[in-house]
Amino acid sequence: xxxxxxxxxxxxxxxxxxxxxxxxxxxxxxxxxxxxxxxxxxxxxxxxxxxxxxxxxxxxxxxxxxxxxxxxxxxxxxxxxxxxxxxxxxxxxxxxxxxxxxxxxxxxxxxxxxxxxxxxxxxxxxxxxxxxxxxxxxxxxxxxxxxxxxxxxxxxxxxxxxxxxxxxxxxxxxxxxxxxxxxxxxxxxxxxxxxxxxxxxxxxxxxxxxxxxxxxxxxxxxxxxxxxxxxxxxxxxxxxxxxxxxxxxxxxxxxxxxxxxxxxxxxxxxxxxxxxxxxxxxxxxxxxxxxxxxxxxxxxxxxxxxxxxxxxxxxxxxxxxxxxxxxxxxxxxxxxxxxxxxxxxxxxxxxxxxxxxxxxxxxxxxxxxxxxxxxxxxxxxxxxxxxxxxxxxxxxxxxxxxxxxxxxxxxxxxxxxxxxxxxx
Amino acid sequence: xxxxxxxxxxxxxxxxxxxxxxxxxxxxxxxxxxxxxxxxxxxxxxxxxxxxxxxxxxxxxxxxxxxxxxxxxxxxxxxxxxxxxxxxxxxxxxxxxxxxxxxxxxxxxxxxxxxxxxxxxxxxxxxxxxxxxxxxxxxxxxxxxxxxxxxxxxxxxxxxxxxxxxxxxxxxxxxxxxxxxxxxxxxxxxxxxxxxxxxxxxxxxxxxxxxxxxxxxxxxxxxxxxxxxxxxxxxxxxxxxxxxxxxxxxxxxxxxxxxxxxxxxxxxxxxxxxxxxxxxxxxxx
Numbered sequence: 001x002x003x004x005x006x007x008x009x010x011x012x013x014x015x016x017x018x019x020x021x022x023x024x025x026x027x028x029x030x031x032x033x034x035x036x037x038x039x040x041x042x043x044x045x046x047x048x049x050x051x052x053x054x055x056x057x058x059x060x061x062x063x064x065x066x067x068x069x070x071x072x073x074x075x076x077x078x079x080x081x082x083x084x085x086x087x088x089x090x091x092x093x094x095x096x097x098x099x100x101x102x103x104x105x106x107x108x109x110x111x112x113x114x115x116x117x118x119x120x121x122x123x124x125x126x127x128x129x130x131x132x133x134x135x136x137x138x139x140x141x142x143x144x145x146x147x148x149x150x151x152x153x154x155x156x157x158x159x160x161x162x163x164x165x166x167x168x169x170x171x172x173x174x175x176x177x178x179x180x181x182x183x184x185x186x187x188x189x190x191x192x193x194x195x196x197x198x199x200x201x202x203x204x205x206x207x208x209x210x211x212x213x214x215x216x217x218x219x220x221x222x223x224x225x226x227x228x229x230x231x232x233x234x235x236x237x238x239x240x241x242x243x244x245x246x247x248x249x250x251x252x253x254x255x256x257x258x259x260x261x262x263x264x265x266x267x268x269x270x271x272x273x274x275x276x277x278x279x280x281x282x283x284x285x286x287x288x289x290x291x292x293x294x295x296x297x298x299x300x301x302x303x304x305x306x307x308x309x310x311x312x313x314x315x316x317x318x319x320x321x322x323x324x325x326x327x328x329x330x331x332x333x334x335x336x337x338x339x340x341x342x343x344x345x346x347x348x349x350x351x352x353x354x355x356x357x358x359x360x361x362x363x364x365x366x367x368x369x370x371x372x373x374x375x376x377x378x379x380x381x382x383x384x385x386x387x388x389x390x391x392x393x394x395x396x397x398x399x400x401x402x403x404x405x406x407x408x409x410x411x412x413x414x415x416x417x418x419x420x421x422x423x424x
Numbered sequence: 425x426x427x428x429x430x431x432x433x434x435x436x437x438x439x440x441x442x443x444x445x446x447x448x449x450x451x452x453x454x455x456x457x458x459x460x461x462x463x464x465x466x467x468x469x470x471x472x473x474x475x476x477x478x479x480x481x482x483x484x485x486x487x488x489x490x491x492x493x494x495x496x497x498x499x500x501x502x503x504x505x506x507x508x509x510x511x512x513x514x515x516x517x518x519x520x521x522x523x524x525x526x527x528x529x530x531x532x533x534x535x536x537x538x539x540x541x542x543x544x545x546x547x548x549x550x551x552x553x554x555x556x557x558x559x560x561x562x563x564x565x566x567x568x569x570x571x572x573x574x575x576x577x578x579x580x581x582x583x584x585x586x587x588x589x590x591x592x593x594x595x596x597x598x599x600x601x602x603x604x605x606x607x608x609x610x611x612x613x614x615x616x617x618x619x620x621x622x623x624x625x626x627x628x629x630x631x632x633x634x635x636x637x638x639x640x641x642x643x644x645x646x647x648x649x650x651x652x653x654x655x656x657x658x659x660x661x662x663x664x665x666x667x668x669x670x671x672x673x674x675x676x677x678x679x680x681x682x683x684x685x686x687x688x689x690x691x692x693x694x695x696x697x698x699x700x701x702x703x704x705x706x707x708x709x
């Protein structure tokens with residue numbers, strides 16, 4: 001049975017938080033001597049994943065100022081960051097969005113010498129290499145759009161310049177989600193998405209910049225073509241990729257396409273779909289209904305994404321100081337623990353360790369068997385003792401990244417072709 | 425006190441409405457038309473006067489297919505809403521004798537509209553799904569062996585949702601005009617020897633035309649402008665013009681979205697213009 005998802009707590013509680021924040025702003029507490037920071041309000045917006053009510057509450061508690069949060073889908077986030085620079089102080093965006101937004105000049109570079117834990121940020125976001133001998137994956141890898149020339153830099157530089165465009169906060173490795181009970185055999189490759197065995201029971205997400213990467217993984221896995229760079233296709237490559245999928249669509253391979261988190265959960269939970277592109281919390285949501293669902297590690301590797309915090313160009317003075325304070329607090333571990341206990345990764349994992357139990361750290365980060373029940377920060381049970389995380393440890397998962405979500409040079413062409421695919 | 429000339433009074437009286445319409449109807453449309461000639465990069469739009477957006481739109485085979493699809497949805501939905509709407513209105517107006525019952529039954533029709541139209545639409549999804557109520561019932565009744573796949577995420581489910589959502593927009597105006605048909609006309613027709621079918625054909629239908637036309641305009645405009653029903657009920661697998669515009673907006677391609685909107689507006693105006701040639705609504709009201 002499909003029902004409207006019950007796991008919308010983050011969005012809903014967020015609305016409440018938003019309302020409370022508005023009320024707080026409209027009815028400021030009486031001025032307290034020497035505590036000007038209490039009256040500072042920072043407006044943050046971003047995609048729902050890390051925009052959690054708990055963060056705003058904790059900020060108020062630890063730092064004293066008010067954090068107002070708005071959650072939007074990635075298209076709206078891009079739109080707002082590009083067109084309404086004065087409507088936010090902090091943008092919580094993904095790296096591929098940053099590639100689009102940075103040239104508008106709506107964000108300002110951040111001085112890494114003011115970031116206390118800068119040296120502890122994982123290599124992926126600095127040199128691009130998780131470990132010294134990692135191979136850099138294709139696509140918009142975070143370090144390629146992570147640094148700029150200086151305080152007023154408008155372009156990207158490929159080395160650690162001391163000026164960051166986004167401070168990395170959250171990232172993960174994505175793969176296909178499957179219903180093991182309805183498939184009944186091991187799934188090992190991306191090509192299974194187009195396997196006629198799953199005709200009318202497959203789905204892919206209808207967000208072009210992410211969907212095209214999933215498609216590229218499938219095309220390579222089928223042995224149809226090997227891309228020089230999946231993250232930057234030529235027009236011919238785009239035509240070929242979407243051609244293969246259009247044919248599959250016409251043959252009835254897909255049950256539906258999804259755009260929002262809830263849709264993907266419902267498609268999977270109701271059994272309309274047995275294999276599809278999915279995000280990790282969606283798997284959790286399906287599982288929490290008692291329905292078996294696996295975030296299947298595949299031989300070709302993961303499609304990864306990363307997000308970070310960017311500062312609005314109009315931030316200055318005390319607000320700017322508060323924003324730096326907030327970012328330093330963000331990396332100091334509490335938020336990292338909150339995110340890692342939901343299956344994401346923190347940019348500075350070692351600081352999060354203090355905020356997780358040994359069992360949680362072992363399960364989520366080290367890929368060990370759970371020694372006890374694993375619950376989400378919202379108290380939903382996610383795994384029983386003895387279970388292991390799909391895909392294993394941090395280094396197993398983030399070390400097997402094949403590509404990053406990307407914006408291509410031929411993006412506009414790709415988007416037009418994508419629309420044709422949807423209309424086909 | 426000197427009285428203002430009559431023409432000035434008339435202008436003044438018309439002014440508030442004219443200003444409201446100018447600000448909230450004419451100005452936005454002018455703006456959309458203007459922006460449709462602008463250019464766009466990935467993150468910005470810039471003023472220009474170029475025909476690129478229209479050129480791309482009108483020469484793309486996809487546009488034609490999507491417009492055809494939109495008109496197809498509108499036409500099929502219109503046929504069904506008209507059939508059901510007319511029948512319901514006819515029943516209420518001519519078969520239900522007591523006015524109390526008429527009002528009670530009419531209100532009954534509106535009850536589903538107390539919930540949001542998104543909810544009404546989405547509630548079809550669990551009903552029509554592969555493991556949904558409809559398939560479960562058909563299988564247990566022995567009518568089918570395997571679940572019917574085309575019940576959900578298909579043109580069938582899109583049109584079903586449209587008909588469900590918009591039939592009332594047909595019922596209300598038709599019921600309204602039927603109620604105002606002078607009953608003595610029907611008696612006269614019967615006295616003159618007309619059979620039930622002939623009364624319907626030569627008396628009721630002609631006199632109900634304005635209501636049918638108003639209902640038609642509602643349904644056509646609503647279906648042609650929709651994007652959310654098509655997205656959810658087709659599982660994003662079909663496209664109509666509204667979805668094309670939505671995609672463009674999501675990707676910051678405002679000029680291209682504006683151009684599509686202008687073409688859609690022109691199409692709808694042409695359809696409604698053609699409809700109004702059949703019936704002069706103002707004369708008949």
